[in-house]
Amino acid sequence: MTTRTTPAGGYRRRPASRGAAAALVAGVLVLSGCGSAAPSTSGASSPAAATSSTASSDARPPQASAPSGAPPSSPAISSPGIAQPGDIPLRPATLSANPAAPAPISLTVAGTAIDMPVVPGGVSAGGAMEIPDVFDRAAWYRFGPAPGAAEGTAVIAGHIDTTSDRAPLSALKSLATGTIIRVGREGASALTYRVAGVELMAKDKFDGASLFRRSGPHELKLVTCGGKWLDERMDYSDNVIVTAVPA
Template sequence: MRPAAATIVLGLALAVGAPTAWAVTRPEAAAGPSLDRVLSAPAAPTAAPPGAGTMPPATVRDASPVAVPAPPPPVRIELPGQGITAPVDPVGVAGDGQMELPEDVARVGWYRFGPAPGEPGNAVLAGHVDDREQGAGALFPLREVAAGAEIVVTDATGQATRWRVVSRELVQKQVLPLEALFARDGPPRLVVLTCGGPFLPEYRSYRDNVVVVAEPVADATP
């Protein structure tokens, strides 16, 4: 059973330990159109097939269910313009309701109960921004990603898909649009998250999330 998006709290689990250098060179809070505008954009309309609206001819089908192979999981994410390259691990939901993340800040988690990159809906990847002992995480430079930047995701078969960033926004964790971020239908999108904003010592975490949304590049197969 796949947990509903409403139960996934990307709250205080997206950072551990003490901050490194976020506040030293704080970037602009947003790039590209707003998150709400991007996530609410409808899928591109498709042309109706010939004969639409008429009764189709009767067909005979095997009553046995057809097994649909699961799409290969992502295993690596790269943002060449920011020097980001990191292995990706499938993750689920922790006991406290938060999205699991790899303990190693050099790795990124893919939410395995949602779409894989390239499937309809939002493929969600997230990782720690930093850690007291480990230092800056793989997604630390995410805060500086500009609209138009390229993201490359490689799956377990070695197939790479390319994505173009359309939006980057700093959003307080308490008001993250979880249902929209974890949508399982609609046009394929890639959502990449890490922590950002001011560090809250009492929670040992950051107040906000950096949310990057990217759309597939046409003819993305290299």
């Protein structure tokens, strides 16, 4: 994904007492709290709000302001989530951004423990991408392209750790080029992608425009937190971003 990594207050942050030994969390977009997620306690999970930080209002030109009720095309991902707030260009989004592509419902990454449900994620009131409040499921940014779309990036994000252990998405940072990713879809056949690259993006330099791209070659982006745990921020320093292309 944190995504901020995700908007404000929706994610639990790692306790300061854990210090440098803190585990990791996944977050997409400006996802907040991609770390220290709670273990799943029921079959359904309530999505958490996106990260607590929001993009600077100065970065939104008047003509690019999203209409009331419409989510931004480039939410922030942060706080033990995914990315820190920054000047992220926004533009109006609609619920029917990619009507032809079925919604993703599962994510599996070969050679890892990543085998989890995927649920739709929106945008918090703070402008960050929402991700589930549990570590064993991820969120797809539903206002952007879906896996299998003709163009643009499909973004799936989640937590990197819990207060006591690492979550499955902690494996993202170590994926080798060529690793196979399978995305199950609602009412359609599963899609296969292969990893093209893995990068660390500093949260204070989060580039939402490139992550939440709606045009250009189709790619899948998997996002979570990474880098160093910063006690003064109660957040991770970076977002781990995996780029995958259709196999």
